[in-house]
Each structure stands twice: as C-alpha cells, then as structure tokens.
Amino acid sequence: MEIKVNENNVDGALKVLKRKLQKEGLFREIKRRKSYEKPSEKENRKRREAKKERIKALRFKKST
Secondary structure, three states, X not given: OOOOOOOOXXXXXXXXXXXXXXXXXXXXXXHHHOOOOOHHHHHHHHXXXXXXXXXXXXXXXXXX
16 A cells, blocks of 8 residues: 655645555454454354344445
8 A cells, every 4th residue: 555645745645644544444353353252253253243244235236
C-alpha cells in the first residue's frame, strides 16, 4: 500500500491511510485478535459475517 504526501500535508496522508486500513478491515482484525476466541465463537462470527455479506450482495444485486 502506498500513500503519497502532497505539499508536506502529513495529516491528510494519515487520514487517507486510516481510511484505507479501515476499509480493508485491519482495525477490526487487530481488535479481534487481542484476546483468545473460542472455536464456537469463531464459527458464530464467521456465520454472522457470511450472512452480512449475502445480504449486502443481494441489496446491490437488486439495485442494478
């Protein structure tokens, strides 16, 4: 990943970097890995995430 700093605007570049990391889910992943996750919790989380993705895909499919 590469972020360009224009005219020494480090704050703007940092904002762009944080937005890209947020979009990729890095902060969510770090938060999730802070503590141990039981296998049953992991399965439930994966099911919830898959359901969320399916609903999101259907929503975008209907609009086009």
